[in-house]
Amino acid sequence: MPSRGARRQDQFRLRVRYRKDGRLAFLGHLEVINTVNRCVRRSGLPFAVGAGFARRMRLQFSQALPVGASSREEFFDLWLTERVGADRALAALAGATPSSLAPSQAGYVAHELPSLEAWLDHSLWRVGFLGPVDEVALARGVQELEGRGEFSYRRGDTLKRVSLQDTLMGWRQCGSGAATTLELSCATGAAAALRPRALVTAALASQGVADVPALRVERLAQWYEQDGRRMFALVPDGGQDHLPPRDRHEK
Incomplete structure (x- = not known):
């Protein structure tokens, strides 16, 4: 009460x-x-x-x-x-x-x-696919967007522009075909947050893939990071069972 x-x-x-x-x-x-x-x-x-x-x-x-x-x-x-x-x-x-x-x-x-x-300014996401996906095109598309340093997408009538230099800290692709998954380690900045679904759609579109299968998006962990140190919201087990990739990409 x-x-x-x-x-x-x-x-x-x-x-x-x-x-x-x-x-x-x-x-x-x-x-x-x-x-x-x-x-x-x-x-x-x-x-x-x-x-x-x-x-x-x-x-x-x-x-x-x-x-x-x-x-x-x-x-x-x-x-x-x-x-x-x-x-x-x-x-x-x-x-x-x-x-x-x-x-x-x-x-x-x-x-x-x-x-x-x-306070919680970093997160780890996993994207799964509910249908077959070209995993080679997906990896090349994410790499191409990284090379550009940004991508844009529409949310309703608003054009959103996302800086990957500020928001995408690392990524890892696993599996193949319908078993493909993509893990994204992201930072939330003042400019924009990275939406995994928008990134996947833009990455495949950059490779000429228009038909994106239905996605399963899951947030695995959240944490605060300062000077390379990760601080979790609760200890001992808050988030540490799903540590994100530190490199820009792993495949």
């Missing part, structure tokens, strides 16, 4: 790691926020509310996923007015949350950390 009396310095910042998959991968970010909000209320945890006019639950999320993309590692920060044991809080949330948004880890973090959306 909410509490309005606690001062901000008396609140506790609980960080929760959760997944997003199955049919709920097609929820938009606002729908995810609303769903988690309802789950927190059902859990019975003593959540804090903000001081604004609307008095909303104090809840922050990591960077939004594209609609249709699944994830093994999403995060939200929930402020509590009481320091409930992390294991107990996790169990309460798990019992109130659909399995396709299941929380898997929870722990308290410092108030002074930046917001998750601003």
Whole structure:
């Protein structure tokens, strides 16, 4: 239940790691926020509310996923007015949350950390293909786009231009045919974020391939990087089971 009396310095910042998959991968970010909000209320945890006019639950999320993309590692920060044991809080949330948004880890973090959306500036993606794809054309296309240093795509009526020098830190292609997968290590900059689906479409188009098979896009990990050091949102296992390629490309 909410509490309005606690001062901000008396609140506790609980960080929760959760997944997003199955049919709920097609929820938009606002729908995810609303769903988690309802789950927190059902859990019975003593959540804090903000001081604004609307008095909303104090809840922050990591960077939004594209609609249709699944994830093994999403995060939200929930402020509590009481320091409930992390294991107990996790169990309460798990019992109130659909399995396709299941929380898997929870722990308290410092108030002074930046917001998750601003702090987690790197991510690892895996793109799978639900039909046959020319893996040679795919690799050549990604290399060609890297050589250009950027590519453009349309999102609705807006032309988006993405700098690969700023956003694509490494990539690795595995398998062949319908078993082909592409892993992308990406940075999120102020200019633009790299959308894996847009990159694959542009890479194949650069090789004259117009028919792109349906894709399965999954975010495997998120982290903060400074001076070559990776810092994960939760330890010991947050993200470290899926370390990204460090080189610009591996095949």
